[in-house]
Amino acid sequence: MPEAILALTDITVQFGALKAVNQVSLSLMAGERRAVLGPNGAGKTTLFNAITGAIFPNAGRVMWEGGEITRMSPQRRAHRGVARTFQITNLFGQLSVAENMRLAARGLSASKFALFGQDRLSAAQSAQVAAALAMSGLAGQEAVIVKTMSYGEQRQLEVAMALVGTPRLLLLDEPAAGLSPSERGRLAEIIRNLPRDLTLVLIEHDMDLALALVDSVTVMQNGQVIVEASPSEIRTNALVQDVYLGKPHEVRLSDAPTY
Amino acid sequence: MTKLLTNRRAFLAGTAALAMPNIVRAQEARPIKIGLMAPLTGVVAAGGKEIVEGFQMYWEQNNMTVAGRKVEITVEDDASNPDTALQKARRLVEQGNVDFLFGNLLANTGLAVANYVKGTGTPYFIPVIAADDLTQRARIPNVIRVAGYSASQTSRPLADWAFKQGYRKIATVSQDYTFGHEQCGGFAQTFTELGGKITDQFWHPLNTADYSPYLGQLANAGVDAVFAMETGADASRFITQYASFGLKGRIPLLGCMNATDQSVIRTMSNEAEGIVTCAHFAEGSKEPVTVKFVAEYEKRYQKMPSIYGFSHYSGAMWVAEALAKIGAKVEDRDLFLKTVLATELVGSPLGKIVKLDSYGNPIYDLSIRKVEKRADGKLWNVPFETYPQVSQFWKYTPETYMKQPPYSRNFQGIKA
Amino acid sequence: MMLSRPYALAGAAFLACVPLVLPSYYVSVATQILIFSVLTMSIDVLAGFTGRTPLCFGAIFGTSAYVVLYTFSVFGWPWPLAMICGVLGASLLALLFAALAVRTSGVYFLLLTLALGLIVWGICLRWTPVTGGENGLRTELRQSLGLSARGLYACVALVVGVVTFAMWRFVRSPFGLTLRGIKEGEGRMASLGYDVPLHLTIAFTAAGFFAGIAGVLYAVFNDFVSPSTVQLAQSVSGLLMAIVGGIGTLFGGFVGAFVIIALEQAVSSVTERWPMVLGLTFIAIMIFAPEGVIGKARLLLTKSHNIDPDGVGR
Known part of the structure; x- marks a missing residue:
């Protein structure tokens, strides 16, 4: 059996007396696409943040590509090929799509320190940006100021920015939150067509969307993993039906940030 | 507003000139232009206004003329800030083409302007700027302290007088800046050279609100007297708190002249009574000229003259007398400056003849004065003893004197 | 975001003719x-491009x-060396301030830089x-250079021209873009791989370098x-000039400095209540053109001609 590329061991994150994540272990193979599901308060986003480095766990280890990154800052993780999108859109709204992409493209290169140079990308970077924009369905929109774009387009740009550094691990934080059904379909299409060698972790409220996109599913409740299975098994799992799918409408309609 | 009434007058004079072109052209050269700088805004704005009042009063009494030549005064606000003072000096000289500059109050504004006129050669008269070095180690020939004094000059006779009263141990309290260091230095050096002892020196920042830490220590220091170097609002706060701590009457209080200047004591009452200071001017003097000047000033401005008003009145008089001697030929700068240096001030509110030393600082008969109540209950400084012919160098030769470093917090000239 | 080349050339020609x-x-x-x-533009580099408003640039x-002035008059060093030391001194001070302040933002950054500036003032x-x-x-540096008012203006204008160009390139560079990114979202910048405090430190030091050049010129100008x-008050007035000209416009520095200094000059010789007039003017600008003179002009231009306000289409 091949070794896991991302391995979480006994991760615990505590907020005061509350154990938001309690001894969670998780492992992904290279190229695997995993959804983390669960009701509000299950600990999904906290677990996600422990992987991105936005918070450090109180206990446990995060291993990525064979090295420990448990207490590594987000920008150093970025240099190791970890990219993420944000649940609440976190783009540079006053800047254009091209400028957002330039920032994304240079994050990992020394050219960001050119103090007096021309603000142009290298040929290789330009190609990466063009590819990422094309993959996200935003080709030709370079000059648009981000805050003037629709919400759906902004989510697409989130993905494009995460892709431009050609990451090996992509963490998607509720990419479809707040999107209309047609926008969801479009986004699902974009995610489905991402390169197959990209390892992907997806947090998503929308069960149907998530199950259609991933190879495996982790279901959490009260900070713990209750089920880990394939999408088809999840659909028929009684326990999951109980804690989660039993009240699909309530869950699906809830777009509020989880924590 | 800044050009005050003078410009309106100048304008009226101009209109009159148009009406009678022949007469005027025959007898009048262009007016003499004077640039007066005073802090009309900022921390010492009150003193600045009195600078303008005193200066204005002299020229108005003399019909804005000297030796038949009209005088035009432009007033600029130095904002109590040296950068602004410099900018205004530049404006007066380069744009206003003034024949000479006058005024400023704070030492740093005066020093900034002096450094500028060093390059332009513009005569600059400083009746209030007391920074020692301007007429000593860093003398600039075109900067003259008419009717002014150098900071350490007046505190020396006071130290001598204090020693003669039998005081042997004195503590000083002073604002912590150069003017304070210099005044205290003059006092401390003279007093210790006579054999007295300076037990403590307290330095506090400008604008100190609460003096209790210092007063507590003074009360228990076992000193014969206290010398206070305070100006403006600090002075009135210090004097008030000195009295409310019960030190008034227990430990005699001596001060620099600014501590009991009219600008400070005119709003005070009993608490300031009895403080002894030393100065060239005393509004409570019985000299007829002084009595007349104080009465006129009071009539005009409803208050007794402060050091600022007095000095600029007398300074104007001094320069005017020099100009009168040379037919108001202000254009010949060398002659003008030489004449000012050689002119003796006669008939000023001081009631005595004053001359300048060769460094451009006056030699005065200095008065030891005490704050008393006038018949109408207002406080004033009444002189009771005179130290004749006191120069800025006291009893030393200028050469010996200037060999020692300028006074600072670290150098007070104290003889152990 | 930027004035186009004809505007810049016209401005330069105007300054040359003054x-x-x-x-x-x-x-x-x-x-x-x-x-x-x-000085104002150096403040704008921080305030307008990184979103950190400093109150220590006067210091x-x-x-x-x-x-x-100290190295020239006390050490007797030649003036070029003294000037280099001045710029270096300012840059080092800025680096020190940056090390202490860049991890804060908003009102904390404002107050911390204010306190640092006060320390410098206290030391002086x-x-x-x-x-x-x-x-x-006091020195005789300017006198020893033998510069007339016009000669000095020419030298200053030349230096200011070069420095302005450098600042313009700085804010338009890839690094300048990272500053605007930081202003928009620090968390995002970190997840893209940027070391935000490092970028802020570089920006702060560079701004200090530019302010240091202004300080050298001022030393020569005033002696x-x-x-x-x-x-x-110096730090505040620099910031006011930046606000009046328009935060984040860079060239607004010229407009802000002109408006404040010219107004000060004009009003202070008419009334001693000039600080009040300045205050009221400032309030009026804040109410009617909170984006500053240049910012307002650009907004109006955008409205009437539908020009892309950030000039990204260039």
Whole structure:
């Protein structure tokens, strides 16, 4: 059996007396696409943040590509090929799509320190940006100021920015939150067509969307993993039906940030 | 507003000139232009206004003329800030083409302007700027302290007088800046050279609100007297708190002249009574000229003259007398400056003849004065003893004197 | 975001012609405006591009002037060396301030930089043997350079031209874009791989470097420096100029410095209530053009001609 590329061991994150994540272990193979599901308060986003480095766990280890990154800052993780999108859109709204992409493209290169140079990308970077924009369905929109774009387009740009550094691990934080059904379909299409060698972790409220996109599913409740299975098994799992799918409408309609 | 009434007058004079072109052209050269700088805004704005009042009063009494030549005064606000003072000096000289500059109050504004006129050669008269070095180690020939004094000059006779009263141990309290260091230095050096002892020196920042830490220590220091170097609002706060701590009457209080200047004591009452200071001017003097000047000033401005008003009145008089001697030929700068240096001030509110030393600082008969109540209950400084012919160098030769470093917090000239 | 080339050239040509038409005193005022434009633009580099508003740039500017005058007059160093030391001194001070302040933002950054500036002011006021206390330092640097008012203006204009170009390139560079990114979202920048405090430190130091050049020019211009040059009021007035010109416009620095200094000049000779007039003017600008003069002009242009306000289409 091949070794896991991302391995979480006994991760615990505590907020005061509350154990938001309690001894969670998780492992992904290279190229695997995993959804983390669960009701509000299950600990999904906290677990996600422990992987991105936005918070450090109180206990446990995060291993990525064979090295420990448990207490590594987000920008150093970025240099190791970890990219993420944000649940609440976190783009540079006053800047254009091209400028957002330039920032994304240079994050990992020394050219960001050119103090007096021309603000142009290298040929290789330009190609990466063009590819990422094309993959996200935003080709030709370079000059648009981000805050003037629709919400759906902004989510697409989130993905494009995460892709431009050609990451090996992509963490998607509720990419479809707040999107209309047609926008969801479009986004699902974009995610489905991402390169197959990209390892992907997806947090998503929308069960149907998530199950259609991933190879495996982790279901959490009260900070713990209750089920880990394939999408088809999840659909028929009684326990999951109980804690989660039993009240699909309530869950699906809830777009509020989880924590 | 800044050009005050003078410009309106100048304008009226101009209109009159148009009406009678022949007469005027025959007898009048262009007016003499004077640039007066005073802090009309900022921390010492009150003193600045009195600078303008005193200066204005002299020229108005003399019909804005000297030796038949009209005088035009432009007033600029130095904002109590040296950068602004410099900018205004530049404006007066380069744009206003003034024949000479006058005024400023704070030492740093005066020093900034002096450094500028060093390059332009513009005569600059400083009746209030007391920074020692301007007429000593860093003398600039075109900067003259008419009717002014150098900071350490007046505190020396006071130290001598204090020693003669039998005081042997004195503590000083002073604002912590150069003017304070210099005044205290003059006092401390003279007093210790006579054999007295300076037990403590307290330095506090400008604008100190609460003096209790210092007063507590003074009360228990076992000193014969206290010398206070305070100006403006600090002075009135210090004097008030000195009295409310019960030190008034227990430990005699001596001060620099600014501590009991009219600008400070005119709003005070009993608490300031009895403080002894030393100065060239005393509004409570019985000299007829002084009595007349104080009465006129009071009539005009409803208050007794402060050091600022007095000095600029007398300074104007001094320069005017020099100009009168040379037919108001202000254009010949060398002659003008030489004449000012050689002119003796006669008939000023001081009631005595004053001359300048060769460094451009006056030699005065200095008065030891005490704050008393006038018949109408207002406080004033009444002189009771005179130290004749006191120069800025006291009893030393200028050469010996200037060999020692300028006074600072670290150098007070104290003889152990 | 940027003035186009014709505007910039027209501006430069205008500045070059100033001394040919103005009487000597106004040439001095124009010199002063140019010097403060550089200070203002250096503040704008931080306030407008990183979103960190500093209240210590008067101190950095003044420190440069102190170092120039001290090394020139006390050490007797040649003027070019003294000037280099001034700029270096300001840059090092900015680096020190940056190290202490870049991890804060918003009102905390404002207050921390204010406190740091006050410390410099306190040192200049108290360290009398070196700084001359409240009386400051005086030299004859300008006199020894033998510069007339017009000559000095020409030199200053040349330096200001070069420095302005450098600042313009700085904010338009890849690094400048990272600053705008930081202003928009620090968390996002970190997850993209940027070391935000490092970028802010570089920006702060560079801004201090530019302010230091302004300080050198001011030292030559005045031949004098005192604590009033490093005091809070200086930092505040620089910031006001930046706000009046338009935060984040860079060239607004020229407009802000011109408006404030010209107004000060004009009003202070008419009434001693000039600080009030300045205050009211500032309030009026805040109410009617909170984005500053340049910012407002650009908005109006955008409305009437539908020009892309950020000039991204260039």
